[in-house]
Amino acid sequence: MALSQQQVEQYHEDGFLMVEDLFTPSELQPVMDEISGLVDDLADRLYKAGKIADKHADQDFYHRLTALEKEFKGAAVLIHTNGWLGPELARLWSAPRLLDIIEQFIGPDIAGHPVWNIRSKTPDTKLMTVPWHQDTAYLAPGAERTLQPTAWIPFIDANAVNGGLEVLRGGHRSGKVARHRLENTAGSPGSWYLYVEDNELPQGEPVGCDMRMGSVLFLNQLIPHRSRENRSDKIRWSVDLRYQDPKLPSGDQGGSGVIVMRKAADPSFRVDWDRWAAEQRVAYERQRGLNTADPFSTQVSGMWMDRWRELA
Numbered sequence: 001m002a003l004s005q006q007q008v009e010q011y012h013e014d015g016f017l018m019v020e021d022l023f024t025p026s027e028l029q030p031v032m033d034e035i036s037g038l039v040d041d042l043a044d045r046l047y048k049a050g051k052i053a054d055k056h057a058d059q060d061f062y063h064r065l066t067a068l069e070k071e072f073k074g075a076a077v078l079i080h081t082n083g084w085l086g087p088e089l090a091r092l093w094s095a096p097r098l099l100d101i102i103e104q105f106i107g108p109d110i111a112g113h114p115v116w117n118i119r120s121k122t123p124d125t126k127l128m129t130v131p132w133h134q135d136t137a138y139l140a141p142g143a144e145r146t147l148q149p150t151a152w153i154p155f156i157d158a159n160a161v162n163g164g165l166e167v168l169r170g171g172h173r174s175g176k177v178a179r180h181r182l183e184n185t186a187g188s189p190g191s192w193y194l195y196v197e198d199n200e201l202p203q204g205e206p207v208g209c210d211m212r213m214g215s216v217l218f219l220n221q222l223i224p225h226r227s228r229e230n231r232s233d234k235i236r237w238s239v240d241l242r243y244q245d246p247k248l249p250s251g252d253q254g255g256s257g258v259i260v261m262r263k264a265a266d267p268s269f270r271v272d273w274d275r276w277a278a279e280q281r282v283a284y285e286r287q288r289g290l291n292t293a294d295p296f297s298t299q300v301s302g303m304w305m306d307r308w309r310e311l312a
């Protein structure tokens, strides 16, 4: 699907663009099934380790992890930090429909960025509520000059009640990275998020990004955004997938490097997922400082914290 010139300009001007109904819900179903598999696997592991008394197998995609979270606080974090890239999510990430749009933003050479996430946003879970930030603050300084569009894709209609995103329109335009602070030194122990104080946020009109499932929100790496609280009774599942021109700095610190998805010079190019996925699994754990000795640890400590700690 090609964007209109006006949509491309709007993306660059506003720092975000919502493309409605890019996918049908049934096209997203295989990814949801894959995520359900991750939850099933976690339930098994928690049960076998004696951490929960019930695997809650009768609950659906929008409720099961909440039931697990009630029995084992941190279950949602463990899904978020799982780091296994399944074939269906890989297929979505490199879907021609997404790459065609990304090409209109950054040109015909496209790579996936190693920072990607499955967001297991269970209701009323502080650690799943992401405060105001610019994505580039999680990367090495200098990467803010690389255009790195994010595709944010919810697996439910997302809105102000269930924790849809909010952005500051035009807040990317100065090209500057605002001062970020560590949430875990500001009264949220256990948090790995960075945040910007309200009075230090770049200027921009707050826009709530309510969207139907199947729609995709494209963000600029410098646009300030946050997710709101999930006050509904359903999990607000989503994924965020990033892209850039492979020749430009990625700001990736300790990760697996970018994965080339499209090459202008080679129209028959095929993504080498197998090689990259094996490397990225190890790199993912290293990049997020995950405690591999304890499979149920919910601690995350990435290099982005070092970037901002001394300023805290």
Ligand SMILES: O=C(O)CCC(=O)C(=O)O
Binding pocket: 119, 121, 128, 129, 130, 135, 150, 152, 225, 226, 227, 238, 240
């Ligand atoms: O999905 C969310 O709740 C937050 C997403 C986000 O902040 C991001 O993708 O950078």
